[in-house]
Amino acid sequence: MMRLRSLLALLLLWPLMSLAAGDAQTTWRLLDYIAVDYAGAVDKSGNVADAAEYAEMSEFADSVNRQLGTLATTPAQPTLVQDAQGLKSAIDAKADPDTVAKLARALGAKLLEAYPVPLSPKAAPDLEKGLAQYATLCAGCHGSSGHGDGQLAAGMDPPPVDFTAIDRARERSIFALYQVISQGLEGTAMPSFAQLPDTERWALAFIVGQFAFPQGQVEAGARLWQQASTHEAIPDLAALATLTPATLEARLGAEQARAVTAYLRRDPSVLLRSTEGSLQLVRDRLEQAVVAYRAGERDTASQAAVSAYLDGFEPVEPILAVKNPELMRTLEMAMTELRGRISAGAPADEVAGRVKELQSRLGAAEQALKDSSADAGSAFVGAFTILLREGLEALLIVVAIIAFLRKAGRTEVLPYVHAGTGVALLAGVATWGVATYLIDISGASRELTEGVAALFAAAVLLFVGIWMHGKSQAGAWQRYVKEQIGAALSRRSAWFLFLLAFVVVYREVFETILFYVALWSQGAERAVIAGAVAAVAALAVIAWLMLRYSRKLPVGTFFTISAVLMAILAVMLTGKGIAALQEANMISARLLDLPRFDWIGFYPTLQGLVAQVACTLVLAAGFAYNRRQAVA
Known part of the structure; x- marks a missing residue:
């Protein structure tokens, strides 16, 4: 009977891993707010600029610590708790905003790695439907142009967010906007729109994310999109959804990053068109793994290698299994071996060599997948x-x-x-x-x-x-x-x-x-x-x-x-x-x-x-x- 009870306990604990992903999203949202809003609470000299805002940041940090302790146990949980305590100490010490933002962003990235959730829509969002939903659900408070001056805004405390404010918008990703739309915001008039289909919440996030990046920048963004360096910075829809404009500025420059953001947030489908029928996501993630590994960032390299398989290769694996099962198994085992060598701390040249070999085999897989429709027999x-x-x-x-x-x-x-x-x-x-x-x-x-x-x-x-x-x-x-x-x-x-x-x-x-x-x-x-x-x-x-x-x-x-x-x-x-x-x-x-x-x-x-x-x-x-x- 004790053995049966143990097995039943295992079964009952299993769903907690799925529930933890939802709790992790709430914790991530708090970290995102700390990264964005701490600059309004403490200036670069370590002086409190807004006592109420600072108290809120401290409260959010305490909440992060508590919530991390209640998540389902994983090997990464102790590290997450330790990092959260470091973040709280930095806020208590009134560290400069850049330091706190980096700590919060890093902890948020580790959190989503330990408790994975979908980071982007599975297809390009329907922006026309998103615009209609914004007019119906959001304009009353945030205004038709996102300035936070809607008819219902008067008397709200705190007031609705001004989506056109560039200082705030450059620190906010589409994924962050999606989280707020899905969960609402405690202590404000912002409700949860979880009742909307997932696709419509993503569409709303893309609409809201456009306001700070005006239409006048789109043409320049379209030209910049033709450059290879821009594609390397934003290789896929997941990157567009999770990158903040501020992060993109570090790679492309402020003006260029804002123009590209204006363009892609208005036409995210170009990311799908550029990789359709290929394994580009796998290639991009493998290259990211090599770059990170050479820089000594083994955890980041491991995460990129895992993403190459789970997010890039596995979705097409069933089709490849039908068309070329031997090649499918070869690629699967090669990716497993690559992850193992990264975990074992193999020499960087060896890891790079394995990735190069994988890249050549991906060409054969792309050739097999070239015909997008499966024949009836297969x-x-x-x-x-x-x-x-x-x-x-x-x-x-x-x-x-x-x-x-x-x-x-x-x-x-x-x-x-x-x-x-x-x-x-x-x-x-x-x-x-x-x-x-x-x-x-x-x-x-x-x-x-x-x-x-x-x-x-x-x-x-x-x-x-x-x-x-x-x-x-x-x-x-x-x-x-x-x-x-x-x-x-x-x-x-x-x-x-x-x-x-x-x-x-x-x-x-x-x-x-x-x-x-x-x-x-x-x-x-x-x-x-x-x-x-x-x-x-x-x-x-x-x-x-x-x-x-x-x-x-x-x-x-x-x-x-x-x-x-x-x-x-x-x-x-x-x-x-x-x-x-x-x-x-x-x-x-x-x-x-x-x-x-x-x-x-x-x-x-x-x-x-x-x-x-x-x-x-x-x-x-x-x-x-x-x-x-x-x-x-």
């Missing part, structure tokens, strides 16, 4: 194989549970298993809707969800496999039924079976849905549907055969086969869980010179191999103990 095969592979993993576990309950004569518990499966399928449909129409599920979130779910399922199957093996020994099942038939499968156990069915099914549905979203966007929709239908039919036949023939097996044979099946799946899911967490950069990866077998969950890394060997040893010890008990 789309059918991709849709069929991914659903069959992922569905079979979940099916084996669920069918084994159902067969066990029937053998035990406890069919009244079957509705819990069916309900867990059904809820997981509905959650999968909801995931598809969210990923397609609302937000871009970040790469780190994807891998974290898959990894934690896989390890939870592996831990449960480890226990269940050993238990079933024990019942396969001579007379063990009859003794168990005779002694515990009244206590077995209580309501608590039934709900545990519901949770197990939900987790194992949702993990596979989650991965399949994200693959289908990518494949669907490439065209050949009918072929994708046909592949899915064919896979469902194949899974239905497999389920029917398993349930039919499991009834005819003797009890001992049934439990022996089930125990071996649970053991194999436990080892396989352990490997998959470790691999997913490695891709999310939660666990380091040391590659081994061994082949890779995705179907059985074997990925050639030292950490994954150690975890799978440990799982195998626990199973072997459990099976040996069961045999000794049977002889005794």
Whole structure:
């Protein structure tokens, strides 16, 4: 029972990682306000210019410290708390505004790295709709031109923000504006607009972000955009959303940065047009990793390398897997090895050499992806194989549970298993809707969800496999039924079976849905549907055969086969869980010179191999103990 409680505790803690991302956004917003507004509280000489503003900055710093302590535990949390204390000390000492701003910005960047959230819209925002929403929702307070002089502004304390004030606007990113629009601002009349779709909140942020950069600068910005140096500074939509104009000024100069900002905030789609059909984001992130690594900034280099995979390569990975699976696996392993070498502190020339080799292979991948629409044959095969592979993993576990309950004569518990499966399928449909129409599920979130779910399922199957093996020994099942038939499968156990069915099914549905979203966007929709239908039919036949023939097996044979099946799946899911967490950069990866077998969950890394060997040893010890008990 204690083991079951521990596993349930793991399952209950898992959603906290997702909830922490929302709390982290609130904390980040406080840090952004400190970075922007501290200059109005303390001057460069360390004198308090506005006592009320200074008190607010001190209060915000205290809130940051408190909130960081309540976030879900990660390896980065102690460092974040330490940095937050350093920020509070700097504010208490009335440090100059530049120092405080740098500390707040650096802490905010580390926070979003530890608790990832989408930093930009998944597509160019609809600015016409954003302008209409501004006129309806915002102009009453902020005025039609953003000066903070709307009809409702009179008497507001504090008054509405003047979006045209350049000193403030140059310190504020589109992402920061989006956060305020989404969450509102405590202590002011600014409400939350979380009820709006994510796409409309991003559009509003881009509209608000235009006011301080007038239309007259757009033409100059368009000319500057033709220069390679400008593209290097703003390589993608995520960079445009997260960069402040002040940061851009340091690279391009004040006048040039403001002109480019005026242009891109009015036409962000040019960033998508410039990289469409390519892996430019991957290339840019890899180059950033090399530059940072040569400068001795290993953490920044690691973050860029992780982003190259999760944000640049993984979204197109399903398509490349259909068109050139061998190249896809080669690139994936090369990126894993690069992250490992950065973490190990390899020589800078070695890291640069690996990036150069990766860049050349990306050219072959771009050639494979050049045709933006998948042909019907490859789309059918991709849709069929991914659903069959992922569905079979979940099916084996669920069918084994159902067969066990029937053998035990406890069919009244079957509705819990069916309900867990059904809820997981509905959650999968909801995931598809969210990923397609609302937000871009970040790469780190994807891998974290898959990894934690896989390890939870592996831990449960480890226990269940050993238990079933024990019942396969001579007379063990009859003794168990005779002694515990009244206590077995209580309501608590039934709900545990519901949770197990939900987790194992949702993990596979989650991965399949994200693959289908990518494949669907490439065209050949009918072929994708046909592949899915064919896979469902194949899974239905497999389920029917398993349930039919499991009834005819003797009890001992049934439990022996089930125990071996649970053991194999436990080892396989352990490997998959470790691999997913490695891709999310939660666990380091040391590659081994061994082949890779995705179907059985074997990925050639030292950490994954150690975890799978440990799982195998626990199973072997459990099976040996069961045999000794049977002889005794």
